[in-house]
Amino acid sequence: MATSIVKVLGTQASPFANRVLIALNVKSVDYEFIQEDMSNKSELLLKSNPVHKKIPVLIHGDNTICESLVIVQYIDETWTNGPSILPSNPLDRAIARFWVAYIDDKWLPLMSDLGKAQGEEAKLEVQEKLQEALVPLEEAFVKCSKGKSFFGGDNIGYIDITLGCILGWIKAIKIMLGIEIFNVTKTPGLVNWGDRFLEDKFVKGAMLEPEKLVEILKLHLAKREANNAN
Amino acid sequence: MATSIVKVLGTQASPFANRVLIALNVKSVDYEFIQEDMSNKSELLLKSNPVHKKIPVLIHGDNTICESLVIVQYIDETWTNGPSILPSNPLDRAIARFWVAYIDDKWLPLMSDLGKAQGEEAKLEVQEKLQEALVPLEEAFVKCSKGKSFFGGDNIGYIDITLGCILGWIKAIKIMLGIEIFNVTKTPGLVNWGDRFLEDKFVKGAMLEPEKLVEILKLHLAKREANNAN
Numbered sequence: 001m002a003t004s005i006v007k008v009l010g011t012q013a014s015p016f017a018n019r020v021l022i023a024l025n026v027k028s029v030d031y032e033f034i035q036e037d038m039s040n041k042s043e044l045l046l047k048s049n050p051v052h053k054k055i056p057v058l059i060h061g062d063n064t065i066c067e068s069l070v071i072v073q074y075i076d077e078t079w080t081n082g083p084s085i086l087p088s089n090p091l092d093r094a095i096a097r098f099w100v101a102y103i104d105d106k107w108l109p110l111m112s113d114l115g116k117a118q119g120e121e122a123k124l125e126v127q128e129k130l131q132e133a134l135v136p137l138e139e140a141f142v143k144c145s146k147g148k149s150f151f152g153g154d155n156i157g158y159i160d161i162t163l164g165c166i167l168g169w170i171k172a173i174k175i176m177l178g179i180e181i182f183n184v185t186k187t188p189g190l191v192n193w194g195d196r197f198l199e200d201k202f203v204k205g206a207m208l209e210p211e212k213l214v215e216i217l218k219l220h221l222a223k224r225e226a227n228n229a230n
Numbered sequence: 231m232a233t234s235i236v237k238v239l240g241t242q243a244s245p246f247a248n249r250v251l252i253a254l255n256v257k258s259v260d261y262e263f264i265q266e267d268m269s270n271k272s273e274l275l276l277k278s279n280p281v282h283k284k285i286p287v288l289i290h291g292d293n294t295i296c297e298s299l300v301i302v303q304y305i306d307e308t309w310t311n312g313p314s315i316l317p318s319n320p321l322d323r324a325i326a327r328f329w330v331a332y333i334d335d336k337w338l339p340l341m342s343d344l345g346k347a348q349g350e351e352a353k354l355e356v357q358e359k360l361q362e363a364l365v366p367l368e369e370a371f372v373k374c375s376k377g378k379s380f381f382g383g384d385n386i387g388y389i390d391i392t393l394g395c396i397l398g399w400i401k402a403i404k405i406m407l408g409i410e411i412f413n414v415t416k417t418p419g420l421v422n423w424g425d426r427f428l429e430d431k432f433v434k435g436a437m438l439e440p441e442k443l444v445e446i447l448k449l450h451l452a453k454r455e456a457n458n459a460n
Contacts, residue, residue, distance in 0.1 A: 069331075074323070077323060086446065
Protein backbone atom coordinates (compact mmCIF):
# COMPACT_ATOMS: atom_id res chain seq x y z
CA MET A 1 0.00 0.00 0.00
CA ALA A 2 2.81 2.41 0.87
CA THR A 3 4.08 2.18 -2.73
CA SER A 4 0.72 3.13 -4.35
CA ILE A 5 0.49 6.33 -6.36
CA VAL A 6 0.10 9.43 -4.18
CA LYS A 7 -1.83 12.50 -5.29
CA VAL A 8 -2.47 15.73 -3.40
CA LEU A 9 -5.33 18.05 -4.26
CA GLY A 10 -4.55 21.59 -3.14
CA THR A 11 -3.31 25.04 -3.99
CA GLN A 12 0.27 26.08 -3.37
CA ALA A 13 -0.93 29.20 -1.57
CA SER A 14 -2.77 27.11 1.03
CA PRO A 15 -0.82 26.57 4.26
CA PHE A 16 -3.00 23.53 4.89
CA ALA A 17 -1.95 21.97 1.58
CA ASN A 18 1.68 22.96 2.32
CA ARG A 19 1.52 20.86 5.49
CA VAL A 20 0.76 17.77 3.44
CA LEU A 21 3.50 18.41 0.87
CA ILE A 22 6.12 18.96 3.57
CA ALA A 23 5.07 15.82 5.45
CA LEU A 24 5.44 13.83 2.21
CA ASN A 25 8.87 15.43 1.66
CA VAL A 26 9.95 14.38 5.17
CA LYS A 27 9.07 10.80 4.23
CA SER A 28 10.67 11.08 0.74
CA VAL A 29 7.36 10.13 -0.89
CA ASP A 30 6.91 11.11 -4.55
CA TYR A 31 3.57 12.68 -5.27
CA GLU A 32 1.54 14.27 -8.00
CA PHE A 33 0.28 17.72 -7.02
CA ILE A 34 -3.10 18.55 -8.52
CA GLN A 35 -3.68 22.30 -8.43
CA GLU A 36 -7.30 23.11 -7.54
CA ASP A 37 -9.19 26.22 -8.61
CA MET A 38 -11.17 26.94 -5.45
CA SER A 39 -13.58 29.21 -7.31
CA ASN A 40 -14.41 26.30 -9.60
CA LYS A 41 -13.84 23.12 -7.63
CA SER A 42 -13.08 19.95 -9.61
CA GLU A 43 -15.34 16.91 -9.70
CA LEU A 44 -12.46 14.97 -8.15
CA LEU A 45 -12.34 17.32 -5.14
CA LEU A 46 -16.12 17.28 -4.62
CA LYS A 47 -16.14 13.48 -4.83
CA SER A 48 -13.09 13.10 -2.60
CA ASN A 49 -14.21 15.43 0.18
CA PRO A 50 -18.01 15.54 0.00
CA VAL A 51 -18.37 16.64 3.64
CA HIS A 52 -16.21 19.78 3.62
CA LYS A 53 -15.46 20.23 -0.13
CA LYS A 54 -12.09 21.64 0.92
CA ILE A 55 -8.43 21.15 0.17
CA PRO A 56 -6.11 19.47 0.94
CA VAL A 57 -7.03 15.92 0.02
CA LEU A 58 -4.54 13.06 -0.08
CA ILE A 59 -5.27 10.21 -2.46
CA HIS A 60 -3.10 7.19 -1.74
CA GLY A 61 -4.07 4.24 -3.92
CA ASP A 62 -7.68 3.54 -2.98
CA ASN A 63 -7.48 5.61 0.22
CA THR A 64 -8.78 9.16 0.33
CA ILE A 65 -7.89 11.25 3.37
CA CYS A 66 -9.10 14.79 4.16
CA GLU A 67 -8.20 17.47 6.71
CA SER A 68 -4.55 18.55 6.89
CA LEU A 69 -3.78 17.34 10.42
CA VAL A 70 -5.49 14.01 9.81
CA ILE A 71 -3.45 13.63 6.62
CA VAL A 72 -0.13 14.50 8.31
CA GLN A 73 -0.77 11.86 10.99
CA TYR A 74 -1.79 9.34 8.29
CA ILE A 75 1.46 10.02 6.43
CA ASP A 76 3.46 9.56 9.64
CA GLU A 77 1.74 6.27 10.42
CA THR A 78 1.88 4.92 6.85
CA TRP A 79 5.49 5.63 5.85
CA THR A 80 7.11 4.50 9.08
CA ASN A 81 10.57 4.07 7.54
CA GLY A 82 11.20 7.81 7.11
CA PRO A 83 11.95 10.23 9.96
CA SER A 84 9.11 10.45 12.50
CA ILE A 85 6.88 13.51 12.34
CA LEU A 86 5.21 12.96 15.71
CA PRO A 87 7.44 12.07 18.67
CA SER A 88 7.56 8.39 19.63
CA ASN A 89 6.57 8.46 23.31
CA PRO A 90 2.96 9.07 24.40
CA LEU A 91 3.71 12.13 26.57
CA ASP A 92 5.64 13.97 23.85
CA ARG A 93 2.98 13.02 21.31
CA ALA A 94 0.33 14.48 23.64
CA ILE A 95 2.35 17.69 24.05
CA ALA A 96 2.72 18.00 20.27
CA ARG A 97 -1.01 17.40 19.75
CA PHE A 98 -1.85 19.95 22.46
CA TRP A 99 0.15 22.72 20.76
CA VAL A 100 -1.07 21.80 17.30
CA ALA A 101 -4.66 22.15 18.56
CA TYR A 102 -3.69 25.47 20.15
CA ILE A 103 -2.33 26.75 16.83
CA ASP A 104 -5.38 25.72 14.82
CA ASP A 105 -8.13 26.44 17.35
CA LYS A 106 -6.81 29.51 19.20
CA TRP A 107 -4.09 31.22 17.20
CA LEU A 108 -5.22 30.78 13.58
CA PRO A 109 -8.72 32.22 14.18
CA LEU A 110 -6.93 35.48 15.12
CA MET A 111 -5.41 35.50 11.63
CA SER A 112 -8.96 35.45 10.21
CA ASP A 113 -9.87 38.27 12.60
CA LEU A 114 -6.99 40.28 11.09
CA GLY A 115 -8.49 39.82 7.64
CA LYS A 116 -11.84 41.10 8.88
CA ALA A 117 -10.53 44.00 11.00
CA GLN A 118 -11.56 47.38 9.57
CA GLY A 119 -9.32 50.39 10.14
CA GLU A 120 -5.83 50.89 11.57
CA GLU A 121 -6.80 50.69 15.24
CA ALA A 122 -8.73 47.43 14.89
CA LYS A 123 -5.85 45.88 12.93
CA LEU A 124 -3.31 46.89 15.61
CA GLU A 125 -5.51 45.37 18.28
CA VAL A 126 -5.57 42.02 16.47
CA GLN A 127 -1.81 42.28 15.83
CA GLU A 128 -1.28 42.63 19.58
CA LYS A 129 -3.46 39.57 20.25
CA LEU A 130 -1.61 37.52 17.63
CA GLN A 131 1.75 38.45 19.14
CA GLU A 132 0.57 37.70 22.68
CA ALA A 133 -0.88 34.35 21.64
CA LEU A 134 2.56 33.37 20.34
CA VAL A 135 4.18 33.80 23.77
CA PRO A 136 3.00 30.39 25.09
CA LEU A 137 4.33 28.88 21.84
CA GLU A 138 7.71 30.52 22.45
CA GLU A 139 7.76 28.82 25.87
CA ALA A 140 6.67 25.54 24.29
CA PHE A 141 9.49 25.86 21.78
CA VAL A 142 12.07 26.10 24.56
CA LYS A 143 10.67 22.99 26.26
CA CYS A 144 10.07 20.88 23.13
CA SER A 145 13.27 21.73 21.22
CA LYS A 146 15.56 21.15 24.23
CA GLY A 147 18.16 23.49 22.71
CA LYS A 148 17.88 21.99 19.22
CA SER A 149 16.70 23.68 16.02
CA PHE A 150 13.05 22.65 15.89
CA PHE A 151 10.05 21.82 18.05
CA GLY A 152 10.71 18.28 16.79
CA GLY A 153 14.39 18.41 17.85
CA ASP A 154 16.99 18.04 15.10
CA ASN A 155 14.30 17.60 12.46
CA ILE A 156 11.03 19.37 11.76
CA GLY A 157 8.07 17.64 13.41
CA TYR A 158 4.32 17.97 13.91
CA ILE A 159 4.30 21.41 15.58
CA ASP A 160 6.94 22.75 13.15
CA ILE A 161 4.89 21.73 10.12
CA THR A 162 1.61 23.03 11.57
CA LEU A 163 2.91 26.48 12.53
CA GLY A 164 5.63 26.81 9.90
CA CYS A 165 3.25 26.62 6.96
CA ILE A 166 1.69 29.91 8.06
CA LEU A 167 5.05 31.72 7.83
CA GLY A 168 4.70 32.58 4.15
CA TRP A 169 1.46 34.42 4.86
CA ILE A 170 2.97 36.07 7.96
CA LYS A 171 5.71 37.51 5.73
CA ALA A 172 3.26 38.50 2.99
CA ILE A 173 1.11 40.38 5.53
CA LYS A 174 4.20 42.19 6.82
CA ILE A 175 5.25 43.23 3.30
CA MET A 176 1.81 44.37 2.29
CA LEU A 177 0.20 45.75 5.44
CA GLY A 178 3.27 46.46 7.59
CA ILE A 179 1.80 44.27 10.31
CA GLU A 180 4.42 42.28 12.19
CA ILE A 181 3.20 39.10 13.86
CA PHE A 182 6.45 37.30 14.74
CA ASN A 183 8.11 39.94 16.91
CA VAL A 184 11.81 39.76 17.74
CA THR A 185 11.35 41.30 21.20
CA LYS A 186 8.32 39.28 22.34
CA THR A 187 9.16 35.92 20.74
CA PRO A 188 12.81 35.97 19.63
CA GLY A 189 13.12 32.18 19.69
CA LEU A 190 10.22 31.80 17.25
CA VAL A 191 11.65 34.43 14.89
CA ASN A 192 14.89 32.44 14.62
CA TRP A 193 13.01 29.16 14.41
CA GLY A 194 10.94 30.55 11.53
CA ASP A 195 14.07 31.45 9.56
CA ARG A 196 15.44 27.94 10.05
CA PHE A 197 12.12 26.37 9.09
CA LEU A 198 11.90 28.22 5.77
CA GLU A 199 15.47 27.14 4.93
CA ASP A 200 14.82 23.49 5.75
CA LYS A 201 15.37 21.04 2.90
CA PHE A 202 11.90 19.51 3.29
CA VAL A 203 10.24 22.93 3.20
CA LYS A 204 11.99 24.72 0.35
CA GLY A 205 9.94 24.50 -2.82
CA ALA A 206 6.80 23.27 -1.02
CA MET A 207 5.63 26.80 -0.16
CA LEU A 208 5.23 29.87 -2.38
CA GLU A 209 7.57 32.83 -1.85
CA PRO A 210 6.04 35.69 0.20
CA GLU A 211 6.19 38.00 -2.86
CA LYS A 212 4.00 35.58 -4.81
CA LEU A 213 1.56 35.43 -1.88
CA VAL A 214 1.46 39.24 -1.86
CA GLU A 215 0.30 39.16 -5.49
CA ILE A 216 -2.41 36.65 -4.57
CA LEU A 217 -3.44 38.75 -1.55
CA LYS A 218 -3.64 41.93 -3.67
CA LEU A 219 -5.82 40.15 -6.19
CA HIS A 220 -8.06 38.84 -3.40
CA LEU A 221 -8.42 42.28 -1.77
CA ALA A 222 -9.13 43.91 -5.14
CA LYS A 223 -11.85 41.35 -5.83
CA ARG A 224 -13.36 41.92 -2.37
CA GLU A 225 -13.33 45.67 -2.89
CA ALA A 226 -14.98 45.29 -6.30
CA ASN A 227 -17.65 43.05 -4.75
CA ASN A 228 -18.25 45.55 -1.93
CA ALA A 229 -18.58 48.37 -4.49
CA ASN A 230 -21.21 46.45 -6.46
CA MET B 231 4.90 4.79 34.21
CA ALA B 232 1.66 3.05 33.28
CA THR B 233 1.25 1.98 36.93
CA SER B 234 1.62 5.53 38.39
CA ILE B 235 -1.31 7.13 40.18
CA VAL B 236 -3.92 8.55 37.81
CA LYS B 237 -6.03 11.59 38.66
CA VAL B 238 -8.67 13.32 36.56
CA LEU B 239 -9.72 16.91 37.18
CA GLY B 240 -13.24 17.49 35.87
CA THR B 241 -16.92 17.76 36.55
CA GLN B 242 -19.27 14.85 36.03
CA ALA B 243 -21.57 17.05 33.99
CA SER B 244 -18.84 17.78 31.44
CA PRO B 245 -18.98 15.57 28.34
CA PHE B 246 -15.30 16.36 27.80
CA ALA B 247 -14.40 14.98 31.22
CA ASN B 248 -16.70 12.00 30.58
CA ARG B 249 -14.60 11.12 27.53
CA VAL B 250 -11.54 10.75 29.73
CA LEU B 251 -13.31 8.63 32.37
CA ILE B 252 -14.73 6.28 29.74
CA ALA B 253 -11.35 5.91 28.01
CA LEU B 254 -9.80 4.99 31.37
CA ASN B 255 -12.64 2.49 31.96
CA VAL B 256 -11.96 0.88 28.57
CA LYS B 257 -8.37 0.34 29.68
CA SER B 258 -9.38 -0.81 33.20
CA VAL B 259 -7.27 1.95 34.75
CA ASP B 260 -8.15 2.98 38.32
CA TYR B 261 -8.30 6.72 38.82
CA GLU B 262 -9.08 9.34 41.38
CA PHE B 263 -11.72 11.79 40.17
CA ILE B 264 -11.22 15.32 41.47
CA GLN B 265 -14.43 17.31 41.14
CA GLU B 266 -13.71 20.89 40.07
CA ASP B 267 -15.89 23.89 40.87
CA MET B 268 -15.66 25.81 37.59
CA SER B 269 -16.87 29.03 39.22
CA ASN B 270 -13.96 28.79 41.66
CA LYS B 271 -11.17 26.91 39.91
CA SER B 272 -8.64 25.09 42.08
CA GLU B 273 -4.97 26.00 42.25
CA LEU B 274 -4.25 22.51 40.94
CA LEU B 275 -6.35 23.13 37.80
CA LEU B 276 -4.81 26.55 37.15
CA LYS B 277 -1.32 25.11 37.59
CA SER B 278 -2.06 22.01 35.49
CA ASN B 279 -3.66 23.79 32.55
CA PRO B 280 -2.27 27.35 32.57
CA VAL B 281 -3.01 27.89 28.85
CA HIS B 282 -6.73 27.11 28.78
CA LYS B 283 -7.59 26.83 32.51
CA LYS B 284 -10.16 24.22 31.51
CA ILE B 285 -11.17 20.71 32.43
CA PRO B 286 -10.50 17.88 31.86
CA VAL B 287 -6.92 17.38 32.95
CA LEU B 288 -5.28 13.99 33.32
CA ILE B 289 -2.47 13.69 35.84
CA HIS B 290 -0.52 10.48 35.40
CA GLY B 291 2.49 10.34 37.69
CA ASP B 292 4.60 13.34 36.66
CA ASN B 293 2.75 13.78 33.37
CA THR B 294 -0.01 16.36 32.98
CA ILE B 295 -2.17 16.17 29.85
CA CYS B 296 -4.91 18.61 28.80
CA GLU B 297 -7.62 18.67 26.13
CA SER B 298 -10.04 15.73 26.03
CA LEU B 299 -9.09 14.34 22.62
CA VAL B 300 -5.39 14.65 23.35
CA ILE B 301 -5.96 12.82 26.64
CA VAL B 302 -8.00 10.01 25.03
CA GLN B 303 -5.21 9.41 22.49
CA TYR B 304 -2.61 9.53 25.29
CA ILE B 305 -4.58 6.91 27.23
CA ASP B 306 -4.81 4.70 24.14
CA GLU B 307 -1.07 4.96 23.49
CA THR B 308 -0.03 4.51 27.14
CA TRP B 309 -2.14 1.53 28.22
CA THR B 310 -1.61 -0.59 25.15
CA ASN B 311 -2.63 -3.85 26.82
CA GLY B 312 -6.32 -2.94 27.06
CA PRO B 313 -8.75 -2.85 24.10
CA SER B 314 -7.72 -0.31 21.45
CA ILE B 315 -9.67 2.94 21.35
CA LEU B 316 -8.39 4.06 17.95
CA PRO B 317 -8.32 1.48 15.15
CA SER B 318 -4.96 -0.12 14.41
CA ASN B 319 -4.49 0.60 10.70
CA PRO B 320 -3.59 4.10 9.43
CA LEU B 321 -6.60 4.46 7.11
CA ASP B 322 -9.16 3.56 9.79
CA ARG B 323 -7.35 5.79 12.28
CA ALA B 324 -7.56 8.65 9.77
CA ILE B 325 -11.28 8.03 9.24
CA ALA B 326 -11.86 8.02 13.01
CA ARG B 327 -9.88 11.26 13.43
CA PHE B 328 -11.78 12.86 10.54
CA TRP B 329 -15.18 12.20 12.15
CA VAL B 330 -13.99 13.17 15.61
CA ALA B 331 -12.85 16.54 14.19
CA TYR B 332 -16.22 16.83 12.44
CA ILE B 333 -18.06 16.28 15.73
CA ASP B 334 -16.01 18.80 17.67
CA ASP B 335 -15.50 21.46 14.99
CA LYS B 336 -18.76 21.33 13.02
CA TRP B 337 -21.46 19.63 15.01
CA LEU B 338 -20.76 20.70 18.60
CA PRO B 339 -20.70 24.44 17.80
CA LEU B 340 -24.34 24.01 16.74
CA MET B 341 -25.09 22.84 20.28
CA SER B 342 -23.71 26.15 21.55
CA ASP B 343 -25.86 27.95 18.96
CA LEU B 344 -28.87 26.18 20.47
CA GLY B 345 -28.00 27.58 23.88
CA LYS B 346 -27.82 31.09 22.43
CA ALA B 347 -30.92 30.88 20.21
CA GLN B 348 -33.67 33.22 21.40
CA GLY B 349 -37.29 32.31 20.74
CA GLU B 350 -39.08 29.23 19.41
CA GLU B 351 -38.36 29.82 15.72
CA ALA B 352 -34.61 30.36 16.19
CA LYS B 353 -34.42 27.22 18.35
CA LEU B 354 -36.23 25.12 15.73
CA GLU B 355 -33.86 26.38 13.05
CA VAL B 356 -30.83 25.23 15.07
CA GLN B 357 -32.56 21.91 15.85
CA GLU B 358 -32.96 21.34 12.09
CA LYS B 359 -29.26 22.11 11.51
CA LEU B 360 -28.21 19.78 14.33
CA GLN B 361 -30.32 16.96 12.91
CA GLU B 362 -29.04 17.53 9.36
CA ALA B 363 -25.42 17.63 10.53
CA LEU B 364 -25.93 14.15 12.04
CA VAL B 365 -26.82 12.64 8.65
CA PRO B 366 -23.17 12.32 7.50
CA LEU B 367 -22.43 10.69 10.88
CA GLU B 368 -25.24 8.18 10.30
CA GLU B 369 -23.56 7.28 6.98
CA ALA B 370 -20.18 7.10 8.71
CA PHE B 371 -21.70 4.78 11.32
CA VAL B 372 -22.82 2.34 8.63
CA LYS B 373 -19.33 2.31 7.07
CA CYS B 374 -17.29 2.22 10.28
CA SER B 375 -19.39 -0.26 12.27
CA LYS B 376 -19.63 -2.78 9.39
CA GLY B 377 -22.86 -4.16 10.86
CA LYS B 378 -21.51 -4.29 14.41
CA SER B 379 -22.73 -2.35 17.46
CA PHE B 380 -20.37 0.61 17.52
CA PHE B 381 -18.33 2.92 15.30
CA GLY B 382 -15.39 1.01 16.79
CA GLY B 383 -16.92 -2.39 15.85
CA ASP B 384 -17.71 -4.77 18.72
CA ASN B 385 -16.35 -2.30 21.29
CA ILE B 386 -16.70 1.43 21.74
CA GLY B 387 -13.89 3.38 20.08
CA TYR B 388 -12.71 6.92 19.42
CA ILE B 389 -15.79 8.18 17.55
CA ASP B 390 -18.16 6.43 19.99
CA ILE B 391 -16.54 8.09 22.99
CA THR B 392 -16.39 11.53 21.35
CA LEU B 393 -20.03 11.61 20.24
CA GLY B 394 -21.49 9.41 22.95
CA CYS B 395 -20.50 11.68 25.80
CA ILE B 396 -22.88 14.33 24.45
CA LEU B 397 -25.87 11.97 24.70
CA GLY B 398 -26.66 12.86 28.31
CA TRP B 399 -27.06 16.50 27.36
CA ILE B 400 -29.04 15.56 24.25
CA LYS B 401 -31.52 13.75 26.48
CA ALA B 402 -31.56 16.55 29.05
CA ILE B 403 -32.36 19.09 26.34
CA LYS B 404 -35.19 16.89 25.07
CA ILE B 405 -36.68 16.54 28.56
CA MET B 406 -36.42 20.21 29.36
CA LEU B 407 -36.95 22.03 26.07
CA GLY B 408 -38.72 19.36 24.01
CA ILE B 409 -36.02 19.70 21.37
CA GLU B 410 -35.16 16.40 19.71
CA ILE B 411 -31.68 16.18 18.18
CA PHE B 412 -31.28 12.45 17.54
CA ASN B 413 -34.26 11.82 15.28
CA VAL B 414 -35.53 8.30 14.62
CA THR B 415 -36.61 9.12 11.05
CA LYS B 416 -33.53 11.05 9.91
CA THR B 417 -30.84 9.07 11.74
CA PRO B 418 -32.36 5.80 13.00
CA GLY B 419 -28.98 4.05 13.18
CA LEU B 420 -27.61 6.69 15.51
CA VAL B 421 -30.67 6.53 17.76
CA ASN B 422 -30.13 2.81 18.28
CA TRP B 423 -26.37 3.28 18.60
CA GLY B 424 -26.96 5.89 21.32
CA ASP B 425 -29.10 3.47 23.36
CA ARG B 426 -26.38 0.82 23.11
CA PHE B 427 -23.66 3.32 24.04
CA LEU B 428 -25.42 4.43 27.23
CA GLU B 429 -25.85 0.79 28.28
CA ASP B 430 -22.21 -0.10 27.64
CA LYS B 431 -20.29 -1.39 30.67
CA PHE B 432 -17.52 1.19 30.21
CA VAL B 433 -20.01 4.05 30.04
CA LYS B 434 -22.46 3.29 32.85
CA GLY B 435 -21.58 5.31 35.93
CA ALA B 436 -19.15 7.60 34.09
CA MET B 437 -21.92 9.98 32.98
CA LEU B 438 -24.65 11.68 35.00
CA GLU B 439 -28.26 10.68 34.41
CA PRO B 440 -30.21 13.08 32.12
CA GLU B 441 -32.51 14.00 35.03
CA LYS B 442 -29.50 15.19 37.03
CA LEU B 443 -28.29 17.20 34.03
CA VAL B 444 -31.76 18.79 33.77
CA GLU B 445 -31.37 20.04 37.36
CA ILE B 446 -27.97 21.49 36.47
CA LEU B 447 -29.36 23.08 33.29
CA LYS B 448 -32.27 24.62 35.23
CA LEU B 449 -29.87 26.06 37.77
CA HIS B 450 -27.69 27.46 34.97
CA LEU B 451 -30.65 29.04 33.16
CA ALA B 452 -31.99 30.52 36.40
CA LYS B 453 -28.58 32.04 37.13
CA ARG B 454 -28.39 33.47 33.61
CA GLU B 455 -31.88 34.95 33.93
CA ALA B 456 -30.98 36.49 37.29
CA ASN B 457 -27.82 37.98 35.78
CA ASN B 458 -29.78 39.36 32.83
CA ALA B 459 -32.31 40.90 35.23
CA ASN B 460 -29.57 42.66 37.20
